[in-house]
Amino acid sequence: MAGPQNFEDNLGTWRGRTYLMAVRGTPDYFDPDDFSVNVYYKDAATESSIDIARVDTSHGYTHMDRLFRDPKxxxxxDWDIWEAIDHFEEYWPRYAKQFEKSWG
Structure with missing residues (x-):
């Protein structure tokens, strides 16, 4: 069994913020049972990561958390890790706009 596979990718910049994607998968990199794909930016003032959207397998099923909405x-x-990555590579600007509209 392979260990966790992790990488980050720069998605682009929107309104002065650079958005990144963090990918975590285990145990098999090519077809992990457990994974998370997270879109976030780094807050310039605090240097903390601000998560805006995530697809993961926690809670017993694969789901998307749109973190600009109610946490519930x-x-x-019905995506695997690669479909989640493809989705966020294409649609991250949508989530950035929705996050800014909700949280400023």
Whole structure:
């Protein structure tokens, strides 16, 4: 069994913020049972990571957390890790805009 596979990718910049994607998967990198794909930016003032959207397998099923909404808003999705990565590579600007609209 392989150990965790982790990487980060720079998605782009929107309104002065650089958005990143963190990918965590274990045990098998190519088809992990447990994974998370997280879109976030680093707050310039505090240097902390601000999560805006995530797809993960916690809570016993694969779901998307849209972190600009109520935390209970978990949308079930039928995606593997690679589909989640593809989704966020294409749609991260949508989530950045929605996050800013909700939280400023």
């Amino acid at each position: 808003d978990k949308k079930p999705v």
